[in-house]
Amino acid sequence: MDSHARDEQRIVWSVVGTDIGPLLLAATPHGLVNVVFHASAPVRDKALGRLASRLGGEPAEAPDSPLLAEAIRQVEAYFAGERQDFDLPLDWSLISGFNRQVLRELHSGVPFGSVVAYGDLAGRVGAPGAAQAVGVAMGSNPLPVVVPCHRVVESDGGIGGFGGGLETKRKLLALEGVLPEPLF
Secondary structure, eight states: OOHHHHHHHOOEEEEEOOTTSOEEEEEETTEEEEEESSOOHHHHHHHHHHHHHHHSSOOEEOTTOHHHHHHHHHHHHHHTTSOSSOOOOBOOTTOOHHHHHHHHHHHHHSOTTOOEEHHHHHHHTTOTTOHHHHHHHHHTOSSTTTSOGGGEEOTTSOOOOOTTOHHHHHHHHHHTTSSOOOOO
């Protein structure tokens, strides 16, 4: 394999400490490709195995990689309350079809400090009545926090589900001023 082909398949990763626990960030030359909650060693190893299987190539720990530097900086600034929007190249290769369409709309159309109902998001992508399918898309989001699935809630005011756990969702919404800070 020539060096250009190796660079195209290169996956780098690092774990960043945050107020919601360690996040694994992974990137390719095309952009940030994966964010994984609760990145303990077993969770991290499973996620890296999935990335290797899906993208072909062995992920390399590289916290100083230029492919990750800006993502790490922006994630740290977000959790420090210094940043509201992520301006990063994203590699959407882990998601396709309807799920990708929904996540792209969420990423571009639901700003910091706001929420959208599952059904409303379905309507925005031309699929009224597909609230459950939007829920599936949220559950398959490979880029949580950066593509803010925590901002999707139930139409009756309920918080809805969340792959990172409801406590994590509450903390993210509190960070954005949507909910009061949790008491515990």
